[in-house]
Amino acid sequence: MSTQADHGNELIPRPELTPDALRAALAIVAPGRLDEMQATKDEAFAEAVEWQSFSPVQSWVLMWARNIEIARRPELSASYAEAESNLEHEDPAVAREALRELSTVLDEALRAVRE
Structure with a gap:
């Protein structure tokens, strides 16, 4: 795991961008998603062939690095969960704001893993 700049109360350091490092990090921050990770990895490798x-493999690495970045940073994870819960809100303004916030969180996480 790398020692990147501190972004606040991180649960774990940012992992290296390798399948093994990402899997180890996910096992800590979101172990319930390991089967999903493996399934998408299998799909990415099949598409690559x-x-x-x-x-497809590069996209898989970035997708999971981004997901782990969100999960390892509680404030980012909370923003993501709140936005996701409001995506189908009955008030269109709330749903639009949720979509904007979700996009902001995803962009921030992707920028962080590309540093």
Whole structure:
């Protein structure tokens, strides 16, 4: 695991961008998602073979690094959960704001893992 800049109360350090490091981090911050991670990894590797491209594997790594970034940072995780819970709110303004916040959280997490 790398020692990146502190973003507040992080549960674990930011993992390296390797399948093993990401899996180890997920086992700590969201162990209930390990089966989902494995299934999407299998799909990404199958697509990589079919397409003769590393692009699906690179996308898989970034997707899970982003997901782990959110899970390892409680304030980001809370913002994500709140926004997600309001996506289908009956008030369209609340739903729009939730979509904006969700996009902001995802963008912030992706920027952080690309540092």
